[in-house]
Amino acid sequence: MDPRLKHSQLAWMSAAGLLFFFGLWTFAAWVELAPRRFLPLPWEVLERGVRLLAEPFSGQTLQAHLAASIERYLRGFLLAAAVGVPLGLLMGWYRWLDNVITPLFDSLRFIAPIAWVPFAALWFGTGVGGPTLIIFAGAFPPCLINAYRGARYVERKYIEAAQVLGASGPRIIYEVLLPASLPSTIAGLRVSAGAGWQSLIGAELIAANSGIGLMMVRAQGALDTSIVMVGMIAVGVFGLLIDVALRGVEGWVQHRRGR
Template sequence: MIASRQPLPLGRASLLGLAGTLAFLGLWAAIAHSGLVQHLFLPTPIEVTRRFLTLLTTPFAGGTLTAHLVSSVQRFLSGYLLAALVGVPLGLMMGWSRLLDDIVTPVFDALRFIAPIAWVPFAALWFGTGVGGPILIIFAGAFPPCLINAYRGARYVDPRLMEAAAMLGTPGYRVVTEVMLPAALPSIVAGLRISAGLGWQSLVGAELIVASTGVGYMMVQAQGAVSTTTVMVGMIAIGLFGVAVDTTLRLIETRIRIHLGHA
């Protein structure tokens, strides 16, 4: 029998995380200084850090790093919120209505296996380099987890709660909002967390092709200028924002589970 994994104390977990980060940076610096890779293509961590600080105040490809990141975040939030506003209610309704489930599922199952990047040609044709293209691609990446997790949460609601609400003559919309939604909330938040990661990754892929601002666009321009440090700065900015979003949603998910556990 395999013992369940116990969470490490916060202080110890932080120290282990710091040790892993330092080991990674040390390995990176060692390879950069060894000459195994040309310096042009693998700058040292210190050089990338200096470039990061420089780009905070010095424009590159039409804007500073902060300006490009703000542009990316605005696109991400637009597509992500649209996916959540459509996917979560639709998933709940599909879990509640067998008829709607049978109507939507075949189309959804066909579309959800299309990679978000596959929508890039259509986005370029329909929207050019405007904001609509990246939003479409973000939506394509973020929508499926929102719907699937809301649907699963709705399907696993205790049937006795649904039956009790029906016996009391509760209207359908109140069954969804007052019975099904609270019970499915942990699953919904877990889906939003997955959705955020996929949406952010989809955005960066879109900006590499169909955008004229943003971190992805900045990286493409840096590639053309053979500025490896700028490319790596863009990657670091993408990773840091992604970690911030995931950490925030993880905390929300934990709070909800604790609250429901004590309810």
């Protein structure tokens, strides 16, 4: 099948899915399966979103809340990647480090990021540190796990060739393990990015003084469902953009390796 035809079919299927969803939403709101106050029509939500671009809610406009959320998210996600990827590669190479870190990591990684909220609020309040800690807790495990797996399953012949040429441990990690584990590492970053973004919204519902999560919880208190839906749509769209960007990077890496 022509790839362009396949992509065209996928685009039409995606469009049909969106039309079905919005059609179902419109029908449910039109017949008032729930009171209009709690289930507004799609164009009412769109209108409210446009108004929020100019009219502040909870002290800031929609784009200002989103910018605050993105800033927190990038801080926590980049910190998780900067710590998790190198540590995963080191654990994949040094067995003693793997034995030291794995028991502690396996004990902590099953704690849901939202469970760190009370500690984050007590330690940092609504400042920078609290949301960063919660995002880090959500984004760190996939970074480490995938980098570790990528390093552990590198073909032995590449490592032996590097050792024959006199490469030391750190050089093998940088020039052999890192390139060979790149597809697995980027796949981990995709999972990490989504987990970190979800953790951010949970953190902002409880421990923040700005952001999309705070906007949504304030709108809930005001019984303004349209603003809650605007926040959910903003969260979903930005999360999709993150995933699309990382999928592009993943595809580029796979293409380069294949070539």
